[in-house]
Amino acid sequence: DVKVTQSSRYLVKRTGEKVFLECVQDMDHENMFWYRQDPGLGLRLIYFSYDVKMKEKGDIPEGYSVSREKKERFSLILESASTNQTSMYLCASSLTGVNEKLFFGSGTQLSVL
Amino acid sequence: AQRVTQPEKLLSVFKGAPVELKCNYSYSGSPELFWYVQYSRQRLQLLLRHISRESIKGFTADLNKGETSFHLKKPFAQEEDSAMYYCALSGQTGANNLFFGTGTRLTVIP
Numbered sequence: 001d002v003k004v005t006q007s008s009r010y011l012v013k014r015t016g017e018k019v020f021l022e023c024v025q026d027m028d029h030e031n032m033f034w035y036r037q038d039p040g041l042g043l044r045l046i047y048f049s050y051d052v053k054m055k056e057k058g059d060i061p062e063g064y065s066v067s068r069e070k071k072e073r074f075s076l077i078l079e080s081a082s083t084n085q086t087s088m089y090l091c092a093s094s095l096t097g098v099n100e101k102l103f104f105g106s107g108t109q110l111s112v113l
Numbered sequence: 114a115q116r117v118t119q120p121e122k123l124l125s126v127f128k129g130a131p132v133e134l135k136c137n138y139s140y141s142g143s144p145e146l147f148w149y150v151q152y153s154r155q156r157l158q159l160l161l162r163h164i165s166r167e168s169i170k171g172f173t174a175d176l177n178k179g180e181t182s183f184h185l186k187k188p189f190a191q192e193e194d195s196a197m198y199y200c201a202l203s204g205q206t207g208a209n210n211l212f213f214g215t216g217t218r219l220t221v222i223p
Contacts, residue, residue, distance in 0.1 A: 004156075031209070040122070042199060043157075043213040050209065058210060090157065098203045098211040099145050099164075104157040 003027070006091050006105035013112050019078040021108050023091030031097055032074035034058075034066065037088040037107070049074055050097075081112045115140045117202050119214035126190050127222050134185040134217050136174075136200030145203040146183040147211070148174055152196045160185075160198070170194070190221045 007022040025032065031050050035043040035058075045058030047066040055066050063085060067075040074093075078085055091105040116139040126132045138144060148160040161169045163176040163183060174185045183200060200214040 035213075040215055042117075042215040043201075043211075045210050048209050056209060092157075097209055101159045102149075102211065106156050 004091055004093055004103050004105040006089075006108050008108050009106065011108060011110045013078075013081050013110065015082060015112060017078075017081050017112075019081050019110065019112075021076040021078075021089055021091075021110070023074045023076070023093075023105055024072050025074075025093040025103070026072065027093070027095075027103075028071065029093040029095050029103075030071075031094045032068065033092040033094075033098075033102070034064075034074065034076045035090045035092065036060070037090055043090065046076065078110075081110075083112050086110060086112045115144075115202055115204055115212045117200050117212050117214035119198075119200055119217050121217045122215070123218050123220070125220045125222055128192055129189050132187045132190040132194070132219065132221075134198050134200075134219065136183045136185065136214060138181050138183065138200075138202050140181075140202060140204060142204060144176075146174075146176055147201040147203070148172070148183075148185050149199045149201055149213075150196050151199070152193075157199070190219075192221050192223055195219055195221045 004025045033048040034046040049055045049068040065077045089108045092102040094100045094102050118137045147162045150160040151157045172187045199216045201211045
């Protein structure tokens with residue numbers, strides 16, 4: 001089965017810090033996604049990538065950037081963390097796009113103090 | 114614009130009772146619709162999608178274009194069905210964004 005691994009389950013950071021969230025998938029999937037999950041708001045797409053070095057903005061990209069230097073790894077970067085970025089971050093991958101099954105990581109709960 | 118509405122944040126049913134989780138969507142084209150589920154301490158995972166017209170774990174969902182709905186149903190709820198359920202919509206083949214509803218937490222009471 002596809003494995004999507006997020007490097008940290010919990011992270012606590014200070015306001016203004018640069019934060020890296022890492023995601024690795026092991027099934028050679030073309031597409032990778034970063035969502036944030038907030039109670040009452042569901043999941044919202046931050047960025048996605050359909051190929052190495054290719055990225056597209058999602059619905060809420062402000063304050064975030066991404067990096068995809070290798071096919072299996074997709075990193076989410078918070079350039080200067082703020083308290084409103086406290087959230088659960090979910091990484092996902094799929095073979096051909098969102099109409100195929102998305103495989104999710106277990107999530108990173110980020111707290112920005 | 115695409116939008117997915119799940120009107121119930123919380124839903125409780127007794128074991129053995131029928132369950133229906135509501136999902137309504139707004140989209141001008143031909144939608145692709147999905148149900149994702151997150152059990153306690155597990156990852157979010159695909160439950161079913163309308164294009165497959167399948168039944169998974171006893172759940173079914175029918176796309177009603179007239180009512181723009183994709184309600185999830187199960188005739189007899191089980192305790193292991195307790196979870197968070199998200200309805201999601203994709204606009205078209207090759208689309209790269211899946212629009213999620215706000216989710217419904219289902220609790221099945223023993």
